Amino acid sequence: MKTPYLFSGLSSPTSTSSRRRPGSRSLGWGESLFENHVFHQPRDLDPGLRRGDEPEKQLNPINRYKTPWVLILFFSCFLLLRFHAFAENKMEQDATKMVSLQDVLKIAQKQNPAIKAAQKRWEAEMESISPSRSFPDPVLTFVTYKEELQTRAGPLEKKYGISQKFPFPGKRKIKGKVAKEKARMAEEAYKSKSLKVFSQVTNAYYELFYIDQSIRVNQQLADQIRHFARVAERKYATGSQTQSSVFRAQVELAKILNDLITLKQKRISALARLNSFLNRPTREPLAPEKPTHLTFDDKAEDLIKVAKKYRPEILAANALLGKSEAATSLAVRQYFPDLTVGYEISKIGSGNTNTTFDGKDAEAFRFQVNVPIWFNQMNSQYREAKAMRASSEALLMDWTNRTMFEVEDLTVKMETATRLIKLFKDTVLPQAEQALKSSQSGYEADRVRFLDLLDSIRTLLQFELEYYRYEANFGQAKAELERVMGIPLSEAKKLN
Template identity: 30%
Template sequence: MVKGSRYRYVLAAWVLWLVLGVGHGAVSRVWAQAPNAGLPPDLQALIAESLKANAEVKQMASLAGAAKETIKSAGALEDPTVSFGMTNIPTDTWRLNQDPMTQKMLELSQKFPFPGKRRLRSEVAAEQAKSDDLAYRDKANEIRAKVVIDYWSLALAYAGFDIVQKNKQFWEQVVQVTETRYKVGQGMQADVLQAQVELGNYLDRLFQWKQRQESLQANLNALRGKPPQTPVGRPQPLNPRPVTLKLDDLLTQAEVRPQLQALKALVAKQQKAVDLAKKDYFPDATVSLGYAFRETLGPPVNMKQADMFAGGVMFNLPIWQASKIKPRIREEQERQAAAQETVHNTWNQLAAAIKDRHGKLMRLAQQITLYNQGIVPQARQAVEASLASYQVGSLGFERLYQNQIAVYNAELTMREYLKDFEENWAELEWLVGAELPRPSGGKP
């Protein structure tokens, strides 16, 4: 008897589950360019390595992946509930086979949201996932820009070191010449002392450029997830390049920048959230199915009783509209308005930044041309003739000093302009969200 009852319980549970599954289906149907082109190969390798190993990029990628996983679960049904209970048990004997109304109840229930709610929940999650994925892409572009900027800054550090080294060698010659002229009575001791001071200044500048190289190498290692002391090869030299970019084209390209598209996805998400909040005006349904087990009545009746089946549908009543539903709708509408303003403000700032970087590129291109074709060659010619003239006494020490300082400042300034040019170019690529064509240039 006990064994037969156990089979009845198991069979009833399976029947309820299958029936509820069929009901679920029925209700659902009713309610339901080559990358980094033009960059030096070593810089391309650094970028690729950084995009794979950078902690910020990996973090954003994980968040984007997590957001994608929420899409299905957001639109899924709630877990069904199962309950077991006993009713109508006489308290005089506590026997289950005394009264024909005594029952052991097994009940399954499932909540079904109003048609459209599950779809909207999935769409809200999908727009959030889209926004997170675009934010991840923008972070990757940001890290790429940082790598490019640090690379060319490191190139400047090496170029500055070389310029100082060359000028140090020049002043070593000047010290020898001033000492020789002083010994033969043709020069002044003040010239010797000033030449020695200048030589010491260039030694100090060598230390500064060396320290800057080490700092920038550590920055590049941090971006690619390596220890700070990991060796970084010497970058390619900075060379002038023409500017062929048009502001209107850049602004058009920036309209599809991942950051801007991510914010627009949040606007779309809030529109879906508003639609979802309006669905709260409509009730959800909870379908329940039950099976009641009854024991064979005891003596003197000794009658076998049939089990019983029950089913029902329950609806919630969305009557608290003024205090619950309408405030939530207004909340989502305000969030949508805020998201739209964020897009508008971000675009204004983005357009201003693009115009600023484009203007700087145009200005730097002109300055580089001026220094590369005019100031630097002229300064070099002047200093080359100065030392020979000073040796024979036809040029004073002060004039020699001025010519040498002029060529040093001119060469260093031009390298700084070249670095600033590449820095603004990298920032511009990040701002528009795409790589820009890089025409080749000449040598400084």
């Protein structure tokens, strides 16, 4: 019985072809006609050799063309994988790239939209100073008559004229002062907005720092609990520990892992908030640096004196008071008239009279003054200006009192944070770490219960988180104090 084959080019090892040419051989098992007939025998072979007797050194034609492409494909895949690994590594490096607070503040200064808007308002107010002190536009007059008006010198045909209004002396100067004080208010508003944005950026920066440190501390403690969970399992296997210790370790580990998930979610929100102030994409990577110079020894009285001189809100209130005083002076001058001076020339037709003035143009100078008789309106303007002046004085006093309180409050916060940072760094944290090491060695030697070990771990976790919270609070309070003062603390020390 013959064995069936799916391909006509394959023959059974036991069958022969009746049409085989002399000198040819049967196709071996698995060989194809393509391999034997498409590629002819190379010419450099000995013609006396049969196909079945070809030397081993003669390469198969398919392999000769296929091998380079396999190598190219292999190296292409290798390079692609290496590039992908490099890209992932670069992304991780970017995500953990440390950026200093000063660099972040420079980005905010250049890119924050609120700062740009305040700056443009200031520039706009500066441009209004010069026009406010200018004279009104002159008035050019041209009159033509539908019917000629007869005069002694001839018919009046047309009339030309020009006039200029001159406000009462002092009005233009006062208007310029009002515009100048408004520009000064816009300038202080720009400074205030910049300091406020800097404070918000610093607050978000140190909040992100605290979250990063919390994630790091929780990850380290999770590794420790994993280690002691394995120790508890070994002790349970040997019978020296109950199974409840293993369960407690697993529960504590699950709690820390749950806290890590929450902290990572908070980090995404904190990073988005910081990037929003920098006018960047919300997921733009950024890692804050650890705060430095965590000391504070300034006195509140000295800082209050500096804040009264440099706080933008106080300076803006002073500018508003100056504007109100100028507006009051301007309201008084509204009782005095303005002068208008004009020149006119009338075109007279000639040839209609026998006088010596026939056809002679008439020239005239015109002087006008307005008569301020609506005293109710002017009195209302004066009372309005006085009320605005009183309001400005009260606002200035309010900002002064608020500044004194805020400087005092922030000074206390910074002093408290400084003492707590020193206390935790020098005393609390070393003692908590020593207590944990003692509990670790005692637990491994079966002298300390697992619950006591967990309590030591929780205590160290709590103290480390409090320590980093105090560091973040110090940086945030410092930024807020500099916002209230209007200048950095380093410059304030030089002034004192």
